[in-house]
Amino acid sequence: xxxxxTGATGLVGSAVARLFLKENHTVFALFRPGSDRSLLADLDNxxxxxxxxxxxxxSLEKAIEDIDFVIHTAAVVSFVPRDRKMMYKVNMEGxxxxxxxxxxxxVKKFCHVSSIAAxxxxxxxxxxxxxxxxxxxxxxxxxxxxxxxxxKSKHLAELEVWRGIAEGLNAVIVNPTxxxxxxxxxxxxxxxxxxxxxxxxxxxEGIANYVDVLDVAQVVxxxxxxxxxxxxxxxxxxxxxxxxxxFNIADSMGKKRPSFKxxxxxxxxxxxxxxVRTWLMGTKPLITKETAQSxxxxxxxxxxxxxxxxxxxxxxxxxxxARVCESLTGRI
Numbered sequence: 001x002x003x004x005x006t007g008a009t010g011l012v013g014s015a016v017a018r019l020f021l022k023e024n025h026t027v028f029a030l031f032r033p034g035s036d037r038s039l040l041a042d043l044d045n046x047x048x049x050x051x052x053x054x055x056x057x058x059s060l061e062k063a064i065e066d067i068d069f070v071i072h073t074a075a076v077v078s079f080v081p082r083d084r085k086m087m088y089k090v091n092m093e094g095x096x097x098x099x100x101x102x103x104x105x106x107v108k109k110f111c112h113v114s115s116i117a118a119x120x121x122x123x124x125x126x127x128x129x130x131x132x133x134x135x136x137x138x139x140x141x142x143x144x145x146x147x148x149x150x151x152k153s154k155h156l157a158e159l160e161v162w163r164g165i166a167e168g169l170n171a172v173i174v175n176p177t178x179x180x181x182x183x184x185x186x187x188x189x190x191x192x193x194x195x196x197x198x199x200x201x202x203x204x205e206g207i208a209n210y211v212d213v214l215d216v217a218q219v220v221x222x223x224x225x226x227x228x229x230x231x232x233x234x235x236x237x238x239x240x241x242x243x244x245x246x247f248n249i250a251d252s253m254g255k256k257r258p259s260f261k262x263x264x265x266x267x268x269x270x271x272x273x274x275x276v277r278t279w280l281m282g283t284k285p286l287i288t289k290e291t292a293q294s295x296x297x298x299x300x301x302x303x304x305x306x307x308x309x310x311x312x313x314x315x316x317x318x319x320x321x322a323r324v325c326e327s328l329t330g331r332i
Contacts, residue, residue: 003224004028004067006054006098007074008047011183011190012113012176014039015217016071021046023221030054030063030074039183054094060101067105069224072098073113075157077188079150088153095157099164099171109229110171111220112161116209116234116301117151118175120144132207136302137175137234158232165230172223173232174216177301180320181213182327193328196249196258203246203258209301210245211237212320215312222310236301237314248318252325 003020007013008029017027017040028048031037040047052059054074064070074094076087095112102110120141122133141155158173165171183190185197216235223233240248243261250257306312 001068002026002028002066003069003071004030004050004064005071005073006030007072007113009035009037009039010073011039011179011181011188011213012216013071013073014183015181015213016073016113016220017047018043019214019217019221028063028067030060036184054090054097057097057101060097061104064098064101064105064107068108069111070098070102070107070109071111071113071220071224074098075113075115075154077115077150079148081149084149087150088156091153092156092160096160099160099169102171103164103167103169108170109224110161110164110169111224112158112171112173113216113220114158114161114173114175114232115151115154116175116177116236117148118154118158119234120151120155121146121299132300134300134302135234137232137305170229172228172230174219174223174235174306175232176211176216176235177209177237178211179213179216180210180317180324182324183213185328190324190328192245193249193253193324196246197253197255197329199250199256199258201258201260202262203260204242204262206242207239207300208242208245209236209239209299210317210320211235212315215314219306219310219312222312226310228309231309233306233309234301234303235306236303237320238317239300240317245317248321249325252321253329 003025005013005017005027008017009031017029020027021043026048028050030050030052032053033051037044050063052063054060072095074090076083076090078087099110119135119139121144122142161171161173179189181190185191185194215237219233219235247257303314
């Protein structure tokens with residue numbers, strides 16, 4: 001089968017590309033000129049690279065022509081204010097473009113890799129202090145100060161997919177939680193591993209909901225070839241305190257464990273210091289106002305639906321951390 005993947009140069013897209021190639025499918029990867037293709041460097045000659053952009057409808061029409069399945073992973077993930085305009089444009093308008101072209105070309109199936117953020121979060125005033133809130137696919141978006149700009153952009157992107165489904169698109173949506181995998185540790189969630197590797201002294205309170213990038217790829221693969229359509233699936237392998245997550249990564253890398261817990265008051269100070277430091281250096285901060293607020297929340301996500309739908313079992317976090325740490329430290 002011919003598979004087109006948008007965002008194939010990213011963490012999820014590259015894992016999906018590897019799996020489909022392993023299963024002997026022809027993989028077409030949409031890429032922008034100058035994009036970093038290092039995560040697939042070893043498979044460069046096995047992938048059909050297609051120059052294009054989700055914001056360029058003409059390039060999408062050429063890329064999707066004669067394609068059987070489309071997996072849309074391309075997105076801008078940022079909690080930095082200066083990125084918001086482009087983030088909304090790529091995440092919402094770009095998704096709308098891909099959906100429209102898939103409808104025009106009558107692709108067999110479309111899989112949208114969204115985010116857990118797209119489900120939104122209830123207003124904190126509705127949450128009982130000291131209790132964890134369990135969220136599943138029944139969660140409905142509501143305006144709340146707990147929702148980041150990134151979350152809003154992914155919610156709007158999903159609305160385009162649901163609109164496409166209403167117009168006849170055979171599609172599924174997956175909503176992964178924090179994705180752990182062998183990506184570029186200067187980007188996205190993989191920055192956590194670099195943070196611990198550099199023996200930073202702080203860890204935050206709160207709970208991390210996580211999923212292995214290889215599990216995300218496996219679910220996408222199984223859903224693409226299933227009869228399931230018009231459904232969303234939350235992907236979460238489990239929940240772990242940030243303290244335990246950081247400690248496990250540190251132990252696996254042979255690094256010093258962080259020793260200072262950051263409460264909400266200190267977190268507010270740190271994100272402000274980070275904002276000034278990175279503004280002066282022209283870089284992007286690891287800790288922002290939105291990430292600081294998010295890390296202190298106690299949300300848990302129920303993934304029973306996908307486990308029952310396809311009989312799926314997620315990998316244990318110990319196995320994931322060991323594999324990712326070995327891969328990342330091996331590149332240093």
